[in-house]
Amino acid sequence: MTQNLIDQRTIIVSPSGVSARELVEVARDDAKVVLSADAIAALTHGARVIAALADDAEPHYGVSTGFGALAAVSIPKQKRQALQLSLVRSHAASTGPLVEREVVRALMLLRLATLASGRTGVRAEVAAVYADLLNAGITPAVREYGSLGCSGDLAPLAHCALAVIGEGDVFTRDGRHLPAAQALAECGITPVQLREKEGLALINGTDGMLGMLVLAGEDLHHLLSLADVATSLSLEALRGNDRVFAADLQRVRPHRGQSDSAANIFHALQGSEIIAAARAAGKVRVQDAYSLRCAPQVNGAARDTLEHACAVADVELNSVVDNPVLTDDDRLESNGNFHGAPLAYVLDFLAIVVADVASMAERRTDRILDPARNGGLNAFLAADPGTDSGLMIAQYTQAAIVSELKRLASPASVDSIPTSAMQEDHVSMGWSAARKLRRSIDGLERVLAVEILTACRGIRLREEKPGRVAAQIVSLISPEAVIGADEFLSPEIERVVALVKSGQLLSSAQEAYRETGSELR
Numbered sequence: 207m208t209q210n211l212i213d214q215r216t217i218i219v220s221p222s223g224v225s226a227r228e229l230v231e232v233a234r235d236d237a238k239v240v241l242s243a244d245a246i247a248a249l250t251h252g253a254r255v256i257a258a259l260a261d262d263a264e265p266h267y268g269v270s271t272g273f274g275a276l277a278a279v280s281i282p283k284q285k286r287q288a289l290q291l292s293l294v295r296s297h298a299a300s301t302g303p304l305v306e307r308e309v310v311r312a313l314m315l316l317r318l319a320t321l322a323s324g325r326t327g328v329r330a331e332v333a334a335v336y337a338d339l340l341n342a343g344i345t346p347a348v349r350e351y352g353s354l355g356c357s358g359d360l361a362p363l364a365h366c367a368l369a370v371i372g373e374g375d376v377f378t379r380d381g382r383h384l385p386a387a388q389a390l391a392e393c394g395i396t397p398v399q400l401r402e403k404e405g406l407a408l409i410n411g412t413d414g415m416l417g418m419l420v421l422a423g424e425d426l427h428h429l430l431s432l433a434d435v436a437t438s439l440s441l442e443a444l445r446g447n448d449r450v451f452a453a454d455l456q457r458v459r460p461h462r463g464q465s466d467s468a469a470n471i472f473h474a475l476q477g478s479e480i481i482a483a484a485r486a487a488g489k490v491r492v493q494d495a496y497s498l499r500c501a502p503q504v505n506g507a508a509r510d511t512l513e514h515a516c517a518v519a520d521v522e523l524n525s526v527v528d529n530p531v532l533t534d535d536d537r538l539e540s541n542g543n544f545h546g547a548p549l550a551y552v553l554d555f556l557a558i559v560v561a562d563v564a565s566m567a568e569r570r571t572d573r574i575l576d577p578a579r580n581g582g583l584n585a586f587l588a589a590d591p592g593t594d595s596g597l598m599i600a601q602y603t604q605a606a607i608v609s610e611l612k613r614l615a616s617p618a619s620v621d622s623i624p625t626s627a628m629q630e631d632h633v634s635m636g637w638s639a640a641r642k643l644r645r646s647i648d649g650l651e652r653v654l655a656v657e658i659l660t661a662c663r664g665i666r667l668r669e670e671k672p673g674r675v676a677a678q679i680v681s682l683i684s685p686e687a688v689i690g691a692d693e694f695l696s697p698e699i700e701r702v703v704a705l706v707k708s709g710q711l712l713s714s715a716q717e718a719y720r721e722t723g724s725e726l727r
Contacts, residue, residue: 216240217315219337221248221323223524224315226420226516232340233312233421236379239337241322241330248324249333255536256327260286260402266538267530268406269327277629290405291371297364297409298374300352305362306644307377310345312417313359314366317408319523325532326407332398335370342393343379344369346386354625355546355636358527359414362637367408372397403530411527415549416519418640422556423516425647428712429654430509431726433563434467435715436657437501438474439679440570442672443664445484445581446498447491448475456502463513464506466727471501473724474715478673480665489581497569504566508559515552522549546636550619553639560646561608561615564653568604571657574664575601587663587689594692597660600699604656607649614642614649655702658683658711678718682711 215235217228220242224232231237241249259266265280272279273293281289318336321328339346346369352361368374369386376386390397398404441448449455451472456465475481484490493499530540575597577585588596618639624631662684665672672680683702705711712726719726 218242219315219319219322220245223323224319226423226519226523229312229315229417229420229523230424232315233308233417236311236343239315239318239340241318241333241337245322245324245333246330249321249328249330250324252324252327252532253329255532255538256401256403259538267540269402269538273406286402287400290400290402293405294364294367294371294400294409295373297360298368300349300361300365302350305348305350307345308421309414309418309644310348310362310366311340312421313348313362313413314340314346316413316417316523317363317366317411320411320413320526320528321407323526325526326528327403327532327538328407329401329404332370332400332404332408335395335398336366338393338395339369339390342395344386344389344393344395345377347375347377347383350641353414353637354623354630355412355415355550355634355638356630356632357529357544358409358411358546359637360409362414363409363411367405370398370408371400407528410529410544412522412544412546412549412636413527415546415553415634415636415640416522418644419515419519419549419553419556420523422553422640422643422647423512423519426508426512426556426560428709429647429650429706430467430505430512430563431470432654432706432712432715433505433508433567433650434470434501435474435675435679435712435726436567436654436661437498437505437570438471438673439658439661439665439676440574441471441475441494441498442478442480442676443574443580443583443661443668444494444498444570445480445489445668446475446494448472448478448481450494450499451475451502461506461510463509464502466509467506468502469724470727473719473722474675475673476722478676479670480668480672483670484581495569495573495579497566497573501566504562508563511555511559515556518548518552545632546634547619550634550636550639553636553643554615554617554619557611557617557639557643557646558615560643560650561611564604564608564611564650567653567657568601568608571601571604571660574660580664583664583667587660587667589689589691596692597656597663597695600656600660600695603699604653607653611646611649611653614646618642651706652699652703655706656699658706659699659702663689674722675715675718678714678721679711682714 321333353359451468585591586596586598588594618635
């Protein structure tokens, strides 16, 4: 939730970069940002190096030459300011739906962090305007299409650079859509006039891809824990076998993610009178279906994949992405670090993970609703099957989302369309990978919400009491004592989706785990 700046945490942006946690706080919680003293010193030094190179008789890319396929064109000194201005204006070419505020704020913070390294040659006053815009809650209007992930996220970054020079359009903290010049003036921010290399340095980075990866990582850490909780609820509803999740069985195949997932499920099922009574009556199956028995193997592999993706993000958060870039000994050198492949690959990996976790969740839901497989529950959990349809169509909704998630799992990073007169003849499509991952995460949230809603109703229909974790979730999701006749279902689904998205459902589960003496991993 947005707070007054006085009450906010302040993120110090130094030459060493920012952390994933700091990025989330700036992007989502409007944390204040401040350049450190060593960042200002590094910026000042880098700007002096570029100023000296601008007077050099030898041409230097981005300083006294054109860009991309026009890199061989020498630009006279009197036209260089116009060169940088034209670069920003021409590259701000996105179209389509507006990109989310949190993504643009993440992108701006990451560009500021790269500038703070001093390796881009940008002046401190230029970097300060990025901090001012973030602190004022001014968000440049960036649209969906325009980045190929190489040379970085050119179009999205150019829209942000446009706001820095007082052009283009922005959104204010209170949601007004204004010309940038007006918004900056209202906040007392002076637009900058670009000098040699500065326009190029403001747009040449992988910040959009990285920002969305970090935000996705934050969301998936929570959702994969929630997927384990949802699995445990389905197991209770179906009177599943809890013994397959025991720690000694997991140690036989010691993947860390699998172990953590199994522990979450196992601890949630302890104390379940539903499972204990079914076992005493000989109704617990020796081997449950794969969507139940193998949940730790799938959810756990998803956790391990996420851990790899976050490791890539951590490297990127401590990297400087610009071309050309200043070296330790003040040389200005061209490089290929702007290529988004490292990010594009893991973004695609995560979309695959999301699709598979959601697919397994949908199979559990279908099982709970099927009277041939749900162990004595009403068909579709309806109060009066035939007259009522119960949650029949909720599973249809899940299936529609899962089908979409499978399409979104098709990797963007295997595609490449050459641009810039074949100078940029291989691009990463990492921005596209990030955009579809955001849609995938929204789909997973909704699929898990339907599974949890279904499992809670199934548990309500059992005579015995569930375990402590399930009881806590059921009281939150399905507090009514009796399953009644069919009612308008969409608002009920959206209510649970809101509990998932807000984190309230996961927090409730964490509280219940602690009461049992365990911890949700």
